[in-house]
Amino acid sequence: MPHSDEHGHTAIPVIEISKPSDEVAQQVLHAASTHGFLYIKNDGVTIPPKDIADMFKLSKEFFAAPKEQKAEYAIHSKKAGGINRGWVSMQGESLDPEGQKQGDPKEAFNIAPPYPTTTLQPLPSPFQESSPLISRFQSSCHTLCTSILALLGTALHIPDPAYFSTRHNQSRGPSGTIFRMLYYPKTCAQGEDGGDGDGDGDEETTTRIRAGAHSDYGSVTLLFRLPGQPGLELLTKGGGWMSVPVNPDEEHLVDPPILVNIGDLLCYWTNGMLKSTVHRVTFSGGEERYSMAYFCHPLDEVELSAVPSRIIEGFREEGAEELRVQRRRLGLSEDGDGEVLTARGHLDRRLKVTYGI
Numbered sequence: 001m002p003h004s005d006e007h008g009h010t011a012i013p014v015i016e017i018s019k020p021s022d023e024v025a026q027q028v029l030h031a032a033s034t035h036g037f038l039y040i041k042n043d044g045v046t047i048p049p050k051d052i053a054d055m056f057k058l059s060k061e062f063f064a065a066p067k068e069q070k071a072e073y074a075i076h077s078k079k080a081g082g083i084n085r086g087w088v089s090m091q092g093e094s095l096d097p098e099g100q101k102q103g104d105p106k107e108a109f110n111i112a113p114p115y116p117t118t119t120l121q122p123l124p125s126p127f128q129e130s131s132p133l134i135s136r137f138q139s140s141c142h143t144l145c146t147s148i149l150a151l152l153g154t155a156l157h158i159p160d161p162a163y164f165s166t167r168h169n170q171s172r173g174p175s176g177t178i179f180r181m182l183y184y185p186k187t188c189a190q191g192e193d194g195g196d197g198d199g200d201g202d203e204e205t206t207t208r209i210r211a212g213a214h215s216d217y218g219s220v221t222l223l224f225r226l227p228g229q230p231g232l233e234l235l236t237k238g239g240g241w242m243s244v245p246v247n248p249d250e251e252h253l254v255d256p257p258i259l260v261n262i263g264d265l266l267c268y269w270t271n272g273m274l275k276s277t278v279h280r281v282t283f284s285g286g287e288e289r290y291s292m293a294y295f296c297h298p299l300d301e302v303e304l305s306a307v308p309s310r311i312i313e314g315f316r317e318e319g320a321e322e323l324r325v326q327r328r329r330l331g332l333s334e335d336g337d338g339e340v341l342t343a344r345g346h347l348d349r350r351l352k353v354t355y356g357i
């Protein structure tokens with residue numbers, strides 16, 4: 001490690017964090033500041049593989065329900081608990097509005113963390129009956145995110161060891177954190193004919209897209225996928241697409257490692273040092289596909305002035321171009337005028353681009 005794939009791309013490392021140390025912290029920082037992606041070896045305890053499997057079972061059961069039933073909990077609706085919660089229908093969202101005419105051929109269901117009460121948002125069956133599992137799963141995802149952020153804090157020599165964890169402590173207030181279950185149905189027209197279904201193969205050379213090219217919004221994202229359901233690709237520095245295997249080390253790892261990627265907010269917050277890498281999902285096989293993502297965000301009120309680290313301060317010049325990209329994504333003037341965004345302000349700007357809300 002690290003080794004390269006057949007195209008010469010350095011592979012995304014699998015990092016074991018069950019015994020945190022300076023060396024482990026350095027490995028996490030290195031992956032986060034080069035690929036923007038890393039795998040965490042599943043220790044079997046933090047997020048039990050059985051819970052992951054049970055969550056996938058629930059997700060399959062929910063998405064198999066009739067459309068009308070799912071539509072009762074439509075995204076942003078009052079019944080689903082408000083903004084950014086609930087069910088997203090097929091083509092109901094475009095992650096790459098400029099690059100794609102149509103919305104993504106996928107469905108999703110968003111669940112927010114329980115705040116300020118301890119109960120989850122109103123949920124349809126079978127989620128309602130499994131609320132304890134869902135809460136437990138979300139909370140273990142959050143624990144893992146906090147551990148990853150703590151390792152980044154160590155490697156960046158942030159003087160306050162609790163800098164990131166305090167700012168992501170959900171018991172202290174609301175945040176943009178959201179857990180999302182995704183379902184990409186098998187649609188033969190799109191698998192064979194670029195989606196227009198007229199059978200003439202006129203888009204033969206176009207890659208079939210299941211989730212448009214995008215970067216995530218928050219601090220860190222955890223991604224769960226199922227063996228045999230590939231399709232995730234990341235944009236390399238050279239402008240090509242590199243596939244991200246579900247289990248990069250099948251020989252040694254029974255449980256697939258947990259994929260982690262850095263979001264725009266953390267890139268912005270670190271002067272562009274941690275990379276928020278653009279990624280997408282393609283058909284590659286066209287079979288149905290399920291995934292789950294935990295998008296971890298800081299508390300709404302957190303101010304995103306550069307994190308207090310000499311390493312980040314020293315990156316200001318090198319990261320200037322990356323920061324300009326980030327500012328463009330937010331619709332801000334490129335060179336900034338000294339204003340400090342809050343985490344909420346950052347998310348609102350990003351959501352506006354995707355949903356127009």
Ligand SMILES: O=C(O)CCC(=O)C(=O)O
Pocket residue numbers: 182211216223225232279280281290291292293
């Ligand atoms: O389904 C996947 O593998 C990735 C989904 C994704 O990137 C997202 O929802 O942000």
Ligand SMILES: [Fe+2]
Pocket residue numbers: 214215216279
């Ligand atoms: Fe994503």
